Amino acid sequence: MDFLNTLAGWIATDLRLATPLLLAGLGLVIMNRAGILNIGAEGTMLIATLMAVVGSYYSGSVWIGMLFAMVSGALVGFLFSLLTVTLRANQVVVGAAINILGSGLSATLFRILFGVSSNVPLIDVFQPLNIPILGDIPFFGTAFFQQMPVVYIAFLMVPMVSYYLFRTQSGLNLRAVGENPKAADTLGISVYRTQYAAIVIGSMIIAMGGAFMSTGLTKFFSEEMVSGRGFIALAAVIFGRYKPRGVMFAAIVFMAGTVTANTLLASSSQIPYQFLTMLPYILTVIVLATFARSAIAPASLGKPYKRG
Amino acid sequence: MKKVLAWLLVLLMALSTMGCSAPAPAATEAPAEPAAEAQTATEAPAEAAATEAPDYSKLRIVALLPGTITDNGWNYICYDAIKQIGEKYGCTAEYIENIAVSDMGEYLNMYGEDGYDMVIVHGAQFESAVTEIAPNYPNTKFCLSYGFKIDGSTDANLKDISNLAYVGPVGMGVAIGGIMGILTETDKVVFLGGIETPAIADIVSGIAAGVALTNPEATATTSYIGTLTDQDMAREAANAFIAQGYDVVCASANSAQLGCLWAAEDAGVYALGFNSDQYEIAPNAVVLSVMRNFSYIYMNVFEQLVAGNWKSGKVAYDLDQQGTLVSDWHGWDQKLPAEKVTAINEFITKLFAGGYKGQY
Numbered sequence: 256m257d258f259l260n261t262l263a264g265w266i267a268t269d270l271r272l273a274t275p276l277l278l279a280g281l282g283l284v285i286m287n288r289a290g291i292l293n294i295g296a297e298g299t300m301l302i303a304t305l306m307a308v309v310g311s312y313y314s315g316s317v318w319i320g321m322l323f324a325m326v327s328g329a330l331v332g333f334l335f336s337l338l339t340v341t342l343r344a345n346q347v348v349v350g351a352a353i354n355i356l357g358s359g360l361s362a363t364l365f366r367i368l369f370g371v372s373s374n375v376p377l378i379d380v381f382q383p384l385n386i387p388i389l390g391d392i393p394f395f396g397t398a399f400f401q402q403m404p405v406v407y408i409a410f411l412m413v414p415m416v417s418y419y420l421f422r423t424q425s426g427l428n429l430r431a432v433g434e435n436p437k438a439a440d441t442l443g444i445s446v447y448r449t450q451y452a453a454i455v456i457g458s459m460i461i462a463m464g465g466a467f468m469s470t471g472l473t474k475f476f477s478e479e480m481v482s483g484r485g486f487i488a489l490a491a492v493i494f495g496r497y498k499p500r501g502v503m504f505a506a507i508v509f510m511a512g513t514v515t516a517n518t519l520l521a522s523s524s525q526i527p528y529q530f531l532t533m534l535p536y537i538l539t540v541i542v543l544a545t546f547a548r549s550a551i552a553p554a555s556l557g558k559p560y561k562r563g
Numbered sequence: 564m565k566k567v568l569a570w571l572l573v574l575l576m577a578l579s580t581m582g583c584s585a586p587a588p589a590a591t592e593a594p595a596e597p598a599a600e601a602q603t604a605t606e607a608p609a610e611a612a613a614t615e616a617p618d619y620s621k622l623r624i625v626a627l628l629p630g631t632i633t634d635n636g637w638n639y640i641c642y643d644a645i646k647q648i649g650e651k652y653g654c655t656a657e658y659i660e661n662i663a664v665s666d667m668g669e670y671l672n673m674y675g676e677d678g679y680d681m682v683i684v685h686g687a688q689f690e691s692a693v694t695e696i697a698p699n700y701p702n703t704k705f706c707l708s709y710g711f712k713i714d715g716s717t718d719a720n721l722k723d724i725s726n727l728a729y730v731g732p733v734g735m736g737v738a739i740g741g742i743m744g745i746l747t748e749t750d751k752v753v754f755l756g757g758i759e760t761p762a763i764a765d766i767v768s769g770i771a772a773g774v775a776l777t778n779p780e781a782t783a784t785t786s787y788i789g790t791l792t793d794q795d796m797a798r799e800a801a802n803a804f805i806a807q808g809y810d811v812v813c814a815s816a817n818s819a820q821l822g823c824l825w826a827a828e829d830a831g832v833y834a835l836g837f838n839s840d841q842y843e844i845a846p847n848a849v850v851l852s853v854m855r856n857f858s859y860i861y862m863n864v865f866e867q868l869v870a871g872n873w874k875s876g877k878v879a880y881d882l883d884q885q886g887t888l889v890s891d892w893h894g895w896d897q898k899l900p901a902e903k904v905t906a907i908n909e910f911i912t913k914l915f916a917g918g919y920k921g922q923y
Contacts, residue, residue, distance in 0.1 A: 272795060272799060362633070365633065371639070373635050373839035373840070374843055375821065375843065468795060473794040474825055477634070477635065477794065477818035477821070478631045478633055478792070478818070480792055480793070480818070482790065482792050482796070513796065514799065518803050520803060521753075521804040521806065521809070528786050529787075532787070
């Protein structure tokens, strides 16, 4: 029983930690499927972490904060589209620029809005939502149904995105743009409009992941708090073979290593901590090597499309 | 039109990145220029001071920081110290953020060439750069913010350079450990360091000794979480310890340590703040904060410099020399069992008066 309790807590922690990765990954999948390679998820998330805090701080509602973050994501996405789709700039370079922009802009705005002090204002943050009946089931309730709302939303988005991409006409159009934009164009699909929409909506989903970090997992913004998750999400997408369900699996596996390392760290084992901080990465490499089959990227991923 | 738009956007991006690190002008190009882009905290001295006190406005000091001043920790306390010096004495007090170890030499050369009076090098990771460059600029006093282990083992690393001081408080870990030992009900306390740097390892070195002073039965665990920025990771690491029955948590990991305080608050266990008074971050968990008093330390070092008593070598501020402060109770003395409050008060008084010297 004790073991089951520990395991339930372990699963609950894993799902909670995987949520930002999953959201970022889903946003990236939508873009990648439309042929857009965006390595700027880290910067998009950083801006969103700040905007979520700002929204929550000024409105008193964490949902307004989430909305702020999504709007910021849309704006960053629009900027990215403008540069890569309309102006056909190199997507990797612009993505890198977005990361630097995110780091600098979030830090600068934070200092303008909140000043430099050691105080942390109290803001509204997401609270765990115990789903009635389901949340009371022993083991499963603790593991799956006592999470924060954003966790449920993120995992519900997996089948939704999957359905959209693989079961709807619009999803098929989007994938066609990512595979062969010229063919799609000749069939009357607006490549630019599709890519714009994919980038803006994808960036909004990425921003949700950032917002959850500063107003769900923690309770305030600090500089560079995303700490590389935007990049891990890139790996999760490839590991998940550009499929929403695969991304979900990847996010859970990536974070499982961290949760395991923490459990071992605390359980008075004699393993040196240096090894434990390495463990998540080692596990990831092992899992990748064992399970990863070759991921086939959308054929025109990262290639700017020029009409005519 | 498209080109103009593209260039405008590029310009916007470039501008927005400037705020984050406030880089000084490139050292190689303009060594004689004062760091114009660095923030200054200069203020005109009070009028009365101008007549009686000497004029300090000609003095120039700079703090070279490894991270950002909004980190709620190591860099913030140095920023706070240098700001206070600038405000009190009206001297030029600047800071530079986010300096990589590989770049420190350039900055040291720049401020040395420029003839700054005092250069604070905030972090022992810069030791090799500062020991190499300090002898070239004998008119500039270099202060390396240092962490002294309580067993004195770090003293062997100090180099004897006439214009270099190793500055830092000593014994904070003992204070933290002692308070944690009294607070715990389960006899299990944990201190989490961010990464193993001298300024964190010195605290870790005192935890077990401190706990042993007040609660020899208790298990004092110290570990490192491997991050200074990732609050989520820190929070989950603290959660893992709390799940194992640890009921007092303290951490030294800059902004990541906030995650540990929040974990304690959510789980309903005690926490201790560190570096600055962190009561307001988690009012239902943070009983007391133990503060590294760099504001006082560097003010004192500066005043010694002005008075002509500047000292090189090991400049350690012991517990009885105000190197460390303990925060106000913020009402926790009403919430805790009376005997714990008394025990903590007695412990702190005795420790800070030097009553335990030789025992740790």
